[in-house]
Amino acid sequence: MSKLLIVGTVAFDAIETPFGKTEKILGGAATYIGLAASQFNVESGIVSIVGGDFPKGYLEMLNSKNIDTTGIEIVKNGKTFFWRGKYHNDLNTRDTLTTELNVLADFKPVVPKKFQNPDFLMLGNLHPSVQMSVIKQISKRPKLVVLDTMNFWMDNTWDELIEVIKKIDVITINDEEARQLSGEYSLVRAAHKIHKMGPEYVIIKKGEHGALLFNKKNVFFAPALPLEDVFDPTGAGDTFAGGFIGYLASTRDISFENMKRAIIYGSNLASFSVEKFGTRQMEDLTKKEVQDRLQDFKQLTQFEIELH
Amino acid sequence: MSKLLIVGTVAFDAIETPFGKTEKILGGAATYIGLAASQFNVESGIVSIVGGDFPKGYLEMLNSKNIDTTGIEIVKNGKTFFWRGKYHNDLNTRDTLTTELNVLADFKPVVPKKFQNPDFLMLGNLHPSVQMSVIKQISKRPKLVVLDTMNFWMDNTWDELIEVIKKIDVITINDEEARQLSGEYSLVRAAHKIHKMGPEYVIIKKGEHGALLFNKKNVFFAPALPLEDVFDPTGAGDTFAGGFIGYLASTRDISFENMKRAIIYGSNLASFSVEKFGTRQMEDLTKKEVQDRLQDFKQLTQFEIELH
Numbered sequence: 001m002s003k004l005l006i007v008g009t010v011a012f013d014a015i016e017t018p019f020g021k022t023e024k025i026l027g028g029a030a031t032y033i034g035l036a037a038s039q040f041n042v043e044s045g046i047v048s049i050v051g052g053d054f055p056k057g058y059l060e061m062l063n064s065k066n067i068d069t070t071g072i073e074i075v076k077n078g079k080t081f082f083w084r085g086k087y088h089n090d091l092n093t094r095d096t097l098t099t100e101l102n103v104l105a106d107f108k109p110v111v112p113k114k115f116q117n118p119d120f121l122m123l124g125n126l127h128p129s130v131q132m133s134v135i136k137q138i139s140k141r142p143k144l145v146v147l148d149t150m151n152f153w154m155d156n157t158w159d160e161l162i163e164v165i166k167k168i169d170v171i172t173i174n175d176e177e178a179r180q181l182s183g184e185y186s187l188v189r190a191a192h193k194i195h196k197m198g199p200e201y202v203i204i205k206k207g208e209h210g211a212l213l214f215n216k217k218n219v220f221f222a223p224a225l226p227l228e229d230v231f232d233p234t235g236a237g238d239t240f241a242g243g244f245i246g247y248l249a250s251t252r253d254i255s256f257e258n259m260k261r262a263i264i265y266g267s268n269l270a271s272f273s274v275e276k277f278g279t280r281q282m283e284d285l286t287k288k289e290v291q292d293r294l295q296d297f298k299q300l301t302q303f304e305i306e307l308h
Numbered sequence: 309m310s311k312l313l314i315v316g317t318v319a320f321d322a323i324e325t326p327f328g329k330t331e332k333i334l335g336g337a338a339t340y341i342g343l344a345a346s347q348f349n350v351e352s353g354i355v356s357i358v359g360g361d362f363p364k365g366y367l368e369m370l371n372s373k374n375i376d377t378t379g380i381e382i383v384k385n386g387k388t389f390f391w392r393g394k395y396h397n398d399l400n401t402r403d404t405l406t407t408e409l410n411v412l413a414d415f416k417p418v419v420p421k422k423f424q425n426p427d428f429l430m431l432g433n434l435h436p437s438v439q440m441s442v443i444k445q446i447s448k449r450p451k452l453v454v455l456d457t458m459n460f461w462m463d464n465t466w467d468e469l470i471e472v473i474k475k476i477d478v479i480t481i482n483d484e485e486a487r488q489l490s491g492e493y494s495l496v497r498a499a500h501k502i503h504k505m506g507p508e509y510v511i512i513k514k515g516e517h518g519a520l521l522f523n524k525k526n527v528f529f530a531p532a533l534p535l536e537d538v539f540d541p542t543g544a545g546d547t548f549a550g551g552f553i554g555y556l557a558s559t560r561d562i563s564f565e566n567m568k569r570a571i572i573y574g575s576n577l578a579s580f581s582v583e584k585f586g587t588r589q590m591e592d593l594t595k596k597e598v599q600d601r602l603q604d605f606k607q608l609t610q611f612e613i614e615l616h
Contacts (some may be wrong), residue, residue, distance in 0.1 A: 305569050
């Protein structure tokens with residue numbers, strides 16, 4: 001079974017959408033990535049940090065999904081990273097109301113021995129110096145390294161981010177971030193430029209408009225599933241990334257053809273994630289539900305045309 | 309061979325994009341629709357109106373594509389409808405600088421005898437009373453009636469538009485217009501509501517983000533082809549509609565499966581249309597080029613996943 005190491009936040013979120021609001025619930029990039037990857041046959045472990053206020057029950061829930069949490073440092077007298085946000089009516093934009101870094105401010109990741117030689121490495125959205133520190137603790141080059149990042153790090157830690165980007169295989173960013181990183185408006189041109197910065201594969205996430213996968217020769221597109229209602233978009237991008245790397249890790253096949261399947265799985269899982277608040281839907285999701293929805297993705301995208 | 313009747317504007321456009329500008333060139337919804345449909349084996353005719361200033365050469369060009377122009381009324385002492393617009397840097401938004409209705413202001417469409425019994429009817433974006441007048445001149449219900457419209461008619465001629473929508477099979481509108489017409493934000497809910505207004509098929513155009521085809525049971529998605537450069541988006545929606553109905557008319561098959569192919573062809577032709585100013589690319593486009601690009605659409609969207 002492939003070993004998948006995930007580094008990223010494990011956090012509290014408080015979310016308000018037009019459909020309701022929550023107080024502090026389980027959140028964080030590594031949480032969503034781990035839950036999505038747990039849909040596949042992988043041995044995954046999370047490297048992160050939480051405070052003494054983090055409920056043991058959350059860790060047990062992750063363990064019950066076969067996610068190793070020994071790499072989640074618990075700072076007894078510290079507080080867990082907390083984000084509070086409010087989505088606008090269109091659910092495409094949101095305001096951050098509170099960001100309390102807490103224990104994350106001094107996070108020095110320590111990769112447990114068991115995961116120092118992972119087959120797959122997922123660097124969730126975090127300070128690039130933390131991502132780099134994890135890369136340096138890995139003894140043998142993994143089969144695939146996937147990086148997620150965001151505009152905040154482009155604005156504030158450009159040089160460090162560029163160094164990390166040189167060392168990875170796949171980058172996942174949204175369309176605006178691809179434009180910022182490359183200085184190109186056309187996403188095709190943006191992907192070409194980003195290839196030259198290091199990553200052989202570029203995934204551009206367009207939210208409700210789907211996602212594009214580029215290598216130097218090919219492009220593949222996975223739409224988002226049109227839904228009657230999107231309830232809470234929090235974690236959709238992380239769920240997508242977790243589904244992508246989880247599928248690749250379970251199949252141990254990093255061909256472009258298999259990456260196509262992987263981003264369909266990522267889109268599939270993301271479509272569930274947005275249907276309930278927080279991680280609720282992902283905690284209860286069955287393999288049967290995922291398979292049934294795969295049929296919806298096929299109907300949505302597959303056609304037969306004879307070429308002349 | 310199927311007869312396809314197209315009603316819509318035949319016009320002059322003056323276009324400015326970040327890549328250059330044109331003076332008055334050939335434009336108009338019916339022009340783009342006709343040129344796109346001419347890629348298929350159909351007998352098409354346009355009903356429209358132009359002024360004495362309209363070059364004979366343009367009509368001859370259309371005739372050379374096997375498009376009947378006897379339904380284009382020429383008002384000798386009148387001037388052709390003229391639109392001048394300027395696209396913003398992102399090419400997704402534009403300002404209208406000039407709209408001169410000219411002969412279009414008093415347009416009373418007259419369907420030539422030869423086209424009073426068409427197999428397929430395409431009602432291009434126009435005043436709903438003009439669209440209704442054409443419907444009333446048709447002696448036998450066509451196999452399929454497709455309507456294109458826009459927010460302007462929703463704002464100004466709501467009641468007349470609703471009456472036309474009751475009589476058609478397929479409506480093509482963009483995402484914002486679907487929301488305006490239905491009062492629903494979710495495009496899935498919007499399509500459901502629009503079905504109840506009449507059309508069995510709803511096509512929601514999302515520009516660079518592709519297009520969705522709904523019937524009451526199914527949904528299909530065709531992406532736009534990611535391009536290095538979009539040069540001029542003018543007429544892309546009309547080209548899409550013309551490709552859609554042209555393909556259906558040539559195959560005489562209005563099953564949902566065939567409509568999938570039709571919107572892929574529509575997207576395919578639209579991807580050519582935006583590569584040059586105005587109708588240039590569509591005038592010179594060969595069947596071979598279209599077939600080659602179909603392969604790109606397949607690679608972009610088709611995947612193999614085994615369901616368990």
